[in-house]
Amino acid sequence: MRDLDLLKEIDEKLAKLFETGAPSPKVRLETMQKCKERGFLVGVNYIPVLPFLSDSDSQLDKMIKTAKDYGAEFALVGALTLFGKGPADCKTLYYRVLEKYFPELIPKYKSLFRIFPMPSKEYQRQLKEQSADLCQKHGIKYSII
Numbered sequence: 001m002r003d004l005d006l007l008k009e010i011d012e013k014l015a016k017l018f019e020t021g022a023p024s025p026k027v028r029l030e031t032m033q034k035c036k037e038r039g040f041l042v043g044v045n046y047i048p049v050l051p052f053l054s055d056s057d058s059q060l061d062k063m064i065k066t067a068k069d070y071g072a073e074f075a076l077v078g079a080l081t082l083f084g085k086g087p088a089d090c091k092t093l094y095y096r097v098l099e100k101y102f103p104e105l106i107p108k109y110k111s112l113f114r115i116f117p118m119p120s121k122e123y124q125r126q127l128k129e130q131s132a133d134l135c136q137k138h139g140i141k142y143s144i145i
Contacts, residue, residue: 014053017097029070036071043067043074043144049127050080051112051119052105057130064134074141077131079124083117091117 015025023031029044036042044067049055054063064075082091098106112119135142 014050017101018050018094029066032067032072033070036073041073041144043072043076043140045076045078046131047076047078048080049077051123052108053102055127057134060131061134061137064131064138064140068138068140072140074144075131075135076143077127079119079127081117082113 015022032042032044044063046054046060046063049060054060060077064077067075080094082094083089084091086092095106095109098109112123114120118124132142
C-alpha cells in the first residue's frame, strides 16, 4: 500500500515520456467512466504494454483492477511492436527514449526483440495468459465479445 503513490507517479511519468500530448491515464479513465454512466460498453486497451516498464504482474494487476474500478467491462492487452529503421519510425523514436531515460534496458530489449518487430512468441504467450488470468480475477472480459 505504501507504494501506490509511487506507482501512480511512475505511470504518469511513463505516459508523458511515451505519449507526449495525449491526455493523462486518469483523464482517459474518467472519460471512460462517464461513457459507462451513459450506457456505453466500455473497456481499455493496454496496447502496447512496455517490456520491463509496465509488464510486471503487479503492474498489470493494478492496471486491470483500476480499469474495473472505473467501469471497464473488458481489457485488451497487447505487446509492443517496433517497426522501421528511419529517423522518425517508431523503433528509432522508442529507442531514443530508452537511451535517454532507461539505458540499462537496451540490452534486454535487443534480446527480447532480436531482429523482429515484435517480442518473442514466448513473451507474447506469457503476456496473454497473465492478462487473461488477471481479467478473470477482477471480473472483466479479456475481449470485447
